[in-house]
Amino acid sequence: MSKDCGKLDESGAAEIRSDGMYPVKLNKIINLFESLPEDERRETLVSYADNAKKQEPREGENFNLVDVRKDEECMDTVGVYLHVDENGKAHIRMTLGPEVQTLTRAMTAVLCKGLESCTPQEILDLPSDFVTRIVGAELVRIRSQTIYYVLTRIKSICKVYLDRQRMAQVA
Amino acid sequence: MSTHPTQYAHPEALVETDWLEKHLNDEGIRIVESNEDVLLYDTWHIPGAVHIDWRADLQDPVIRDYITPEKFAELCSKNGITPETTCIFYGDKANWWACYALWAFRLFGHEKVKILNGGRDKWKAEQRPMTRDVPKYPKANYPMPKKRFDKEIRAFADEALAQSKADKPLIDVRSPGEYKGEITHMPEYPQEGVLRGGHIPKAKSMPWKTATKDDATFKPASELAKIYFDQCGVKPDTDTVVYCRIGERSSHTWFVLTYLLGLDNVRNYDGSWTEWGNKVGAPIEKGA
Numbered sequence: 001m002s003k004d005c006g007k008l009d010e011s012g013a014a015e016i017r018s019d020g021m022y023p024v025k026l027n028k029i030i031n032l033f034e035s036l037p038e039d040e041r042r043e044t045l046v047s048y049a050d051n052a053k054k055q056e057p058r059e060g061e062n063f064n065l066v067d068v069r070k071d072e073e074c075m076d077t078v079g080v081y082l083h084v085d086e087n088g089k090a091h092i093r094m095t096l097g098p099e100v101q102t103l104t105r106a107m108t109a110v111l112c113k114g115l116e117s118c119t120p121q122e123i124l125d126l127p128s129d130f131v132t133r134i135v136g137a138e139l140v141r142i143r144s145q146t147i148y149y150v151l152t153r154i155k156s157i158c159k160v161y162l163d164r165q166r167m168a169q170v171a
Numbered sequence: 172m173s174t175h176p177t178q179y180a181h182p183e184a185l186v187e188t189d190w191l192e193k194h195l196n197d198e199g200i201r202i203v204e205s206n207e208d209v210l211l212y213d214t215w216h217i218p219g220a221v222h223i224d225w226r227a228d229l230q231d232p233v234i235r236d237y238i239t240p241e242k243f244a245e246l247c248s249k250n251g252i253t254p255e256t257t258c259i260f261y262g263d264k265a266n267w268w269a270c271y272a273l274w275a276f277r278l279f280g281h282e283k284v285k286i287l288n289g290g291r292d293k294w295k296a297e298q299r300p301m302t303r304d305v306p307k308y309p310k311a312n313y314p315m316p317k318k319r320f321d322k323e324i325r326a327f328a329d330e331a332l333a334q335s336k337a338d339k340p341l342i343d344v345r346s347p348g349e350y351k352g353e354i355t356h357m358p359e360y361p362q363e364g365v366l367r368g369g370h371i372p373k374a375k376s377m378p379w380k381t382a383t384k385d386d387a388t389f390k391p392a393s394e395l396a397k398i399y400f401d402q403c404g405v406k407p408d409t410d411t412v413v414y415c416r417i418g419e420r421s422s423h424t425w426f427v428l429t430y431l432l433g434l435d436n437v438r439n440y441d442g443s444w445t446e447w448g449n450k451v452g453a454p455i456e457k458g459a
Contacts, residue, residue, distance in 0.1 A: 046213045102210035138227065139209050 022130060023122065026114030033134045041136050049105035055112040057081050057093040067157050068095065074149050075099040080157045082120075089117040090161075092154055103135060107150045110134060120158035126151075175396040180433025184426075185288045185389070186259055192299050195219050201256050201308075204291070205272035206263040207419075215301035217261065217294060221250045221308070225268050225419065229275045235442075240316040243279045251308025254281065261287035261294070265380070265387035271422040274439055277324055279316045286426060289388040296386070324425070326412045326438035328446055328453065335373045340411040342403055343370045344379040344424045345444065349416070352457035355448065356416065364416075365448035369455035371414070375403050376459075379420040382427045395432055407434055414440035414447075 022030060033041055057063070061083065068079035076097025083091045092115060094108050115123055128151055132140055135147055179185070194200065195218055202220040204212050212222040223229065228246055231238055238246070252258060258276060260269035266286055273284045287294070295301070326334070334341045348354040352368030370376070381398055384390055390398075399405045411428060415421040418441030425439040447453050 042210060042213050046210055049210065049214065101208045102214055103208075106210070 021127070023115060023118050023126075025116060026110075026126075026130065029110055029114050030130050030133050033136070038136065038138060042139075045106040045135070045139075046102065048107075048109040049102045051109045052094070052096055052105040055092075055094045055108055057095070061093065063093070065157050065161055067153070067160075070097070074104065075101060078104075078150070078153060080153050082157045082161055084120060084161060088119050090120050090123060090158065091116065092157075094150070103139065103147050104150060107131070107134075107147055111150055111154055115154065120161050123158045124155055124162065126155070175400070176392045176432070179389075179392050179431045181430045184285055184430035186285050187288050188294050188297055188299060191217070191259065191287055191294075195300070199255065199257055201250060201252050201258050202287075203250075203258050203260045203269075203272060204262055205260060205268040206291070207268055208263055211263055211291070213303070215303055218300050218302045218304070219306050220261075221306065223250070223272050225271055225275075229272065237275055237278060237319070240279060240319060244313040244315045247281070247313035248311045251311045252281075253311045253313055255283070256311075257283040257285060259285045259287055261290045263291050265292070265383055265423070266290040267379075267419045267423050270426045271419040274324065274422040274425055278320050280318065280320055281316075286430075289386055293386055293388065324429075324438055326414075326440040328440070328442055328450060330438070331371055331412055331414065331440045331442075331447070332453070334410075334412045335371050338373060339409055340403060340405045341371060341374040342399075342405070342411065342413045342421075342424065343374040343376050344413055344415045344421050345370075345376075346378055347376060347459075349444070350374075350376040351459055352455070355444075365445050367448045367455055369448070369457040370444075371447055372454050372456045374414075374456075377403050377424075379415065379423045382424065389427065389431060392431060395427055399428060399432060405432075405434065410436040410438065412438050412440050414443040416444045417441070418443050 033044065036044060063081045063083045065082045066079070068077060070077040076099035078097070078100065079095035081093040085091065092112050094112060096105060096108060128148055131147055131151065140147065191202070195202070202217050203223050204216050204220045205223050205225055206212060209224065216222070223246070229237055247253070258273070258281065260266070260273045262269035269286055269290060273286060276284055331341065343350050346357055348358060349356070349368070350370045352370070355365045355368045377398065382390055382395060389395070405411050405428065411434065413421040413424045413428070418439060421439050421441070421443060425437055428434045428437040448455070
């Protein structure tokens with residue numbers, strides 16, 4: 001993870017580094033989940049899942065990249081919308097089809113909030129081991145591998161963005 | 172099979188959504204939700220329903236097997252269930268896991284079991300009552316079952332092989348792509364968990380969904396009879412083995428054959444393709 005993650009951005013809105021591993025906002029969410037007993041962890045996950053709809057694109061927003069597709073890792077269509085602002089900070093929005101499972105919805109809200117204002121490179125460099133710390137071992141199962149899916153999709157759009165940036169620089 | 176029934180063999184094994192809404196508070200029933208989506212119960216459930224998780228509650232955490240009779244008695248007691256309680260199962264995915272839980276309850280000899288026809292999706296589509304309140308029931312005293320009915324309703328790999336060799340009805344209820352060996356998991360799921368694709372030799376393909384209508388309710392008895400008696404060669408006087416990938420879709424078919432068509436010699440091979448496809452020495456066939 002880039003150490004630049006520790007700086008405040010120019011607007012002063014986003015402090016995004018804590019222990020060098022995870023962005024501050026994400027780290028707070030991880031710490032919150034790890035402090036919760038199992039029943040409260042479930043409640044909190046459901047609460048995040050309820051908020052997934054708030055992560056959808058809002059009227060008037062523009063995006064550098066949009067990736068809406070349905071593939072076999074997930075039960076329904078998932079859309080990822082990336083806007084990178086003038087300071088190089090990423091802002092992610094997402095849309096989820098009705099068949100998307102509750103844990104995937106929860107992870108959508110967690111990641112959109114936790115990664116807000118990280119750079120695309122910071123998102124790409126993020127290790128995925130925090131997912132189980134949020135979800136908890138009890139809920140991680142063979143058929144819940146899709147908990148990693150949203151992170152994979154977000155990383156994927158960031159990679160495309162960075163690749164295109166590099167190509168533009170070369171050209 | 173020339174005679175097709177016009178009615179389900181055990182119509183009492185199904186309850187309809189309108190009936191259940193009127194009987195939510197009946198004494199002697201327990202509504203049980205069982206899903207694939209592990210957090211779905213927490214988002215809403217039928218008022219009064221308890222949650223039984225197919226993995227955390229019904230499976231042994233160490234051995235690939237079901238819980239012990241002692242643990243089953245504990246599970247029921249915790250949910251206020253006695254041997255006299257009528258358990259009405261429902262869930263997501265057209266009741267796959269509801270049928271799986273029902274089958275597991277039968278494995279321990281619990282006799283009073285029913286399925287909510289159409290499951291969770293139908294209940295929601297009809298805008299019937301939903302809640303997030305988790306009910307609390309007085310602890311019951313469920314006696315430890317004296318036996319598990321593995322021999323009667325469960326098949327193991329060697330028995331599935333014997334079924335194949337004897338040319339007896341063996342039904343693969345997975346999707347056509349899984350049966351042919353083109354994929355190793357359902358369409359739309361990560362392809363994981365098994366080394367080889369295909370099916371058990373001589374197994375007939377009849378996807379579980381063939382037994383349901385678009386709203387996830389079961390087809391009429393006459394249609395089910397045509398599907399399973401005529402097309403699959405199932406016979407009332409011959410034992411039948413059904414399997415899928417991990418045993419939940421085949422529980423759905425097991426329910427159809429046992430309760431709706433009235434066969435009393437159907438076994439669910441719950442080890443299914445995740446065992447067979449990985450098993451050393453197990454023969455497979457590919458293609459249609």
